[in-house]
Amino acid sequence: MSNNTNSLPLYEKTWIKHKFSRVVDSLILALLLLLLGYRVFSHDFYTFPCFVAFLCETWFTYTWLLTISTKWSPAYCTTYIDRLLQRVPESELPPVDLFVTTADPELEPPIITINTVLSLLALDYPANKLACYVSDDGCSPLTFYALVEASNFAKIWIPFCKKYNVLVRAPFRYFLDEDVANNNDLPEFKQEWLRMKEEYEHLCHKIQNATQKSIPLTGEFAIFSKSHPRNHPAIIKVICQNKKCLSDKVPHIIYIAREKRPNHPHHYKAGAMNVLTRVSGLMTNAPYILNVDCDMYMHNPKTVLHTMCIFLDSKGDKEVAFVQCPQKFYDGIKDDPFGNQLVAIFLYIGGGIGGLQGIFYVGTNCLHRRKVIYGLSPNIDDENGRLSQMERIFGTSKEFVESAAHALAGKKIFAPNDNHINSFETAIEVASCGYEYDTNWGKEVGWMYGSTSEDLLTGLKIHVRGWRSEFCTPNPIAFMGCSPQDYLVTLSQQKRWASGLLDIFLSKHCPIFGTLFGKLQFRECLAYIWITNWAFRSIPEICYAVLPAYCIITNSSFLPKELGLWILTTLLVTYNISTLTEYLLTGLSIQTWWNNQRMARITTMNVWFFGFLAILFKKLRISDTVFEITRKEKPSTVIENPGRLIFNESPIFLPGTTILLIQLTSLVINWFGWQQPPIKSKDGSGIGEVFCSAYVVVCYWPYFKGLFGKGHYGLPLSTICKATILAFLFVHFSRSSIRG
Numbered sequence: 023m024s025n026n027t028n029s030l031p032l033y034e035k036t037w038i039k040h041k042f043s044r045v046v047d048s049l050i051l052a053l054l055l056l057l058l059g060y061r062v063f064s065h066d067f068y069t070f071p072c073f074v075a076f077l078c079e080t081w082f083t084y085t086w087l088l089t090i091s092t093k094w095s096p097a098y099c100t101t102y103i104d105r106l107l108q109r110v111p112e113s114e115l116p117p118v119d120l121f122v123t124t125a126d127p128e129l130e131p132p133i134i135t136i137n138t139v140l141s142l143l144a145l146d147y148p149a150n151k152l153a154c155y156v157s158d159d160g161c162s163p164l165t166f167y168a169l170v171e172a173s174n175f176a177k178i179w180i181p182f183c184k185k186y187n188v189l190v191r192a193p194f195r196y197f198l199d200e201d202v203a204n205n206n207d208l209p210e211f212k213q214e215w216l217r218m219k220e221e222y223e224h225l226c227h228k229i230q231n232a233t234q235k236s237i238p239l240t241g242e243f244a245i246f247s248k249s250h251p252r253n254h255p256a257i258i259k260v261i262c263q264n265k266k267c268l269s270d271k272v273p274h275i276i277y278i279a280r281e282k283r284p285n286h287p288h289h290y291k292a293g294a295m296n297v298l299t300r301v302s303g304l305m306t307n308a309p310y311i312l313n314v315d316c317d318m319y320m321h322n323p324k325t326v327l328h329t330m331c332i333f334l335d336s337k338g339d340k341e342v343a344f345v346q347c348p349q350k351f352y353d354g355i356k357d358d359p360f361g362n363q364l365v366a367i368f369l370y371i372g373g374g375i376g377g378l379q380g381i382f383y384v385g386t387n388c389l390h391r392r393k394v395i396y397g398l399s400p401n402i403d404d405e406n407g408r409l410s411q412m413e414r415i416f417g418t419s420k421e422f423v424e425s426a427a428h429a430l431a432g433k434k435i436f437a438p439n440d441n442h443i444n445s446f447e448t449a450i451e452v453a454s455c456g457y458e459y460d461t462n463w464g465k466e467v468g469w470m471y472g473s474t475s476e477d478l479l480t481g482l483k484i485h486v487r488g489w490r491s492e493f494c495t496p497n498p499i500a501f502m503g504c505s506p507q508d509y510l511v512t513l514s515q516q517k518r519w520a521s522g523l524l525d526i527f528l529s530k531h532c533p534i535f536g537t538l539f540g541k542l543q544f545r546e547c548l549a550y551i552w553i554t555n556w557a558f559r560s561i562p563e564i565c566y567a568v569l570p571a572y573c574i575i576t577n578s579s580f581l582p583k584e585l586g587l588w589i590l591t592t593l594l595v596t597y598n599i600s601t602l603t604e605y606l607l608t609g610l611s612i613q614t615w616w617n618n619q620r621m622a623r624i625t626t627m628n629v630w631f632f633g634f635l636a637i638l639f640k641k642l643r644i645s646d647t648v649f650e651i652t653r654k655e656k657p658s659t660v661i662e663n664p665g666r667l668i669f670n671e672s673p674i675f676l677p678g679t680t681i682l683l684i685q686l687t688s689l690v691i692n693w694f695g696w697q698q699p700p701i702k703s704k705d706g707s708g709i710g711e712v713f714c715s716a717y718v719v720v721c722y723w724p725y726f727k728g729l730f731g732k733g734h735y736g737l738p739l740s741t742i743c744k745a746t747i748l749a750f751l752f753v754h755f756s757r758s759s760i761r762g
C-alpha cells in the first residue's frame with residue numbers, strides 16, 4: 023500500500039482542449055486576414071483613411087495572433103496534499119521564508135499589513151519551518167509598533183485558527199462574518215470566538231490610537247527618532263523568535279527597514295526584495311521563499327502545502343523554478359465598473375500561459391526556489407566554477423557568500439539557531455545601500471532592476487535560463503487582495519504596468535532575444551510579447567477611434583465596401599459573442615462584460631498611451647519612471663458612489679475627452695449636413711461611419727457624464743477647454759487636408 027502511494031505523482035497537470043473557443047478564435051483570425059486581403063485588393067486601398075485603417079487592422083491581427091497563441095492550450099494543476107503528507111514526514115518539510123513588503127504607512131495602513139502577516143503566520147505548516155520577514159520602506163515606527171502588537175496577538179490567534187480549523191486567517195476578514203459564531207455547535211467555540219474578536223478589536227484600537235497620537239520614540243523606538251524615511255541607517259529587529267524551535271508556536275518575525283540615503287537609487291520594490299533575500303539568507307536561509315504584497319492575505323491556509331506538491335514532485339524538482347498562485351479581490355465593486363478585477367484575464371490568459379513554459383511571475387503570491395533567485399540554471403546542482411567568483415556576484419559579506427553557497431548546493435544544512443537569527447552586524451551590512459555596488463544584484467541575481475514591472479522581468483530572466491513555472495490553483499482560492507477602490511488609483515497602477523512592461527520590451531531583456539540567445543520557448547516568447555506590448559496598443563486604437571469622425575468631417579470613408587463590410591461586421595459580432603461567452607461561462611454578468619469591454623478601450627487609449635509616453639520620455643532622457651504606490655483603502659471606508667469614474671486635473675484625461683469631443687462634433691456635423699461634397703461621388707461617409715462614431719461615444723459614456731458632472735465626478739474645466747482646442751484643431755486640419 024505505502025509503496026503504491028509512493029509511486030503516485032504529487033501533482034498532475036491537465037491540458038484542456040476548448041474546442042469551441044479554438045474554433046471561434048481561429049474564425050476571428052481568418053476573418054481578420056480576409057479583411058486585410060480584401061483591403062489590399064480593393065480600389066480605394068490608397069485613400070488616406072483606408073490606408074490608416076489597414077495599418078491599424080494589421081496591428082489588431084498581430085495582437086490577435088499573440089492572443090490566441092497564448093490562450094490556445096490552457097493547463098491546470100491538481101495537487102495532492104494527502105500523498106505529500108504520507109510521503110514526507112512533517113519534520114522533513116522544507117523551511118519557507120515569508121516576505122512581506124510595505125512602503126508607506128499612509129497609503130498602506132499598518133492594519134492591512136499586519137493582517138497579511140497574521141494570515142501567513144497562521145499557515146498550516148510547522149511553525150518552526152517558517153520565518154516572516156517584513157520590509158518597511160517607509161521606515162515607520164507605526165508599522166513596527168503594529169507588528170510588535172500583532173505578534174502578541176498571534177500567540178492566541180494561531181492556536182485558535184489551528185484548533186478550529188479556521189479558513190480565513192486574516193482577522194479583519196474573518197470577523198466580518200458574524201454567522202461563523204452562531205453556526206458552530208461547539209459550546210466553547212462561541213466563547214473563544216468572542217474573546218478573540220475582543221482581542222482583535224483591542225489590537226485595532228491600540229494601532230488606531232498610535233496612529234493619532236504618534237508613538238513616543240524611546241526605548242525600542244529610539245532608533246526611529248533619528249530617521250527620515252529617505253535618509254536613515256538600516257534597522258533590523260527580531261520581533262519574535264521561536265527560540266525552542268517548536269512546531270506549534272509563533273514563527274520568527276523580523277522587521278527590516280533597509281538603509282536609505284539621498285542620491286542612492288533604492289530600486290523600489292525590487293531593491294526591498296533583494297535586501298529581504300540577503301538578510302533572510304543570513305538568518306534562516308530557507309530553500310523556498312514566499313512573497314506577498316502587504317495588500318494580500320493568505321485565504322487558503324494549505325496553500326504552501328499545495329505548492330510543495332509541485333516543488334517536491336520528482337518531475338518538478340529539477341525544472342520548476344517558481345509556483346505562482348492566483349488571487350481574487352475582495353470588496354470588488356458590483357459588475358467591475360473599472361475593469362480592475364481581472365477575473366477573466368487570470369483564467370483564460372493565466373491558464374493559457376500555464377500550458378506553455380509556465381505562468382508569468384506577477385510579483386506577489388508566489389513561491390520561489392532560493393537557488394534560482396541566486397542565478398542557478400536548471401539541471402545544474404553546484405556550479406563550482408562560480409564559487410570562485412562568488413564575492414563579485416554576491417558582495418563582500420563572507421557570511422552571506424557562505425550561506426549562498428549552501429543554498430546553491432541545495433544542502434539541507436540548517437537548523438536555524440539563535441546565532442544565525444542574532445547575526446545583526448552582518449545583517450545590517452547586507453541591508454546597507456552601498457552593499458550592491460559592483461555586484462550582480464539586480465542584474466543576474468535577485469529581483470531585477472530597471473523596470474517598474476520588476477516582477478515580470480524577474481520571471482522572464484528565469485524562463486530565459488530554461489526553467490519552467492507552474493500555476494497552482496487550489497480550492498478555495500489561495501490569496502485574496504484589495505483592488506483599487508477608485509478610478510484614479512486604477513489609473514496610476516495601469517500606467518505603471520504598461521510603462522514598466524514596454525520598458526522590458528525595449529531593453530536588452532526583450533523576450534525576442536530570450537528566444538534567440540536563451541532558452542525561452544517560442545510560444546512563451548509570444549506570450550511575453552503579448553503582455554509587454556500593451557502600451558503600443560494605444561496608438562492604433564486612438565487612430566482607429568478617430569477615423570470615423572475624420573471620415574464624417576471630410577465626407578470620406580474608411581469602411582470596406584460590399585463583401586468587405588460583411589467581413590468586418592461578422593468579425594465584430596463574432597468577437598463580441600466569443601468574449602461574452604467567456605464571461606458568462608465564468609459566471610460573470612453581462613454588465614461586467616460590457617464594463618470590461620468599455621474600460622479596456624478607455625484604458626488602452628488613455629492610460630496605456632501615457633505609459634507609452636513615459637517610456638518615450640525615459641528613452642529621450644527627459645524623465646525617469648517611478649514606482650507610484652497604490653493607495654489601499656482602510657477596511658471600513660465607504661465611498662458614496664463607488665462605480666462612477668472620478669476625474670482630476672491630470673493630463674491623463676485629455677486624450678479621452680478630446681476623442682469624445684471629436685466624435686460629438688462629427689455627429690453634429692453629420693446631423694446638420696455640414697459636410698463637404700465627397701471627392702468621388704460614391705465614396706462619401708455613410709451610416710457605417712456614423713454608427714462607429716456613435717459606438718465610440720457609448721464607450722466613452724463615463725467621460726460624457728464627466729462633462730456635466732459636479733465635484734470630482736466632473737471633468738475639470740481646464741481639461742474641457744484644452745480638449746476643445748485640440749478637437750477644434752483636429753476638425754480644422756481634417757478639413758484643410760482634403761482641400762489641400
Ligand SMILES: O=c1ccn([C@@H]2O[C@H](COP(=O)(O)OP(=O)(O)O[C@H]3O[C@H](CO)[C@@H](O)[C@H](O)[C@H]3O)[C@@H](O)[C@H]2O)c(=O)[nH]1
Binds near residue numbers: 291314317474519649
Ligand atoms: O518602493 C517601494 C514600492 C513598493 N513596494 C511594495 O510593493 C508592493 C506592490 O505595490 P502596490 O502599490 O500594491 O502595487 P500593485 O500595482 O498593486 O502591485 C502589482 O504590480 C507590481 C509591479 O508594478 C508588483 O510588484 C506587485 O507585486 C503587483 O501586485 C507593495 O507591497 C509595496 O509595499 C516597496 O516595498 N517599495
Ligand SMILES: [Mn+2]
Binds near residue numbers: 315317652
Ligand atoms: Mn497591490
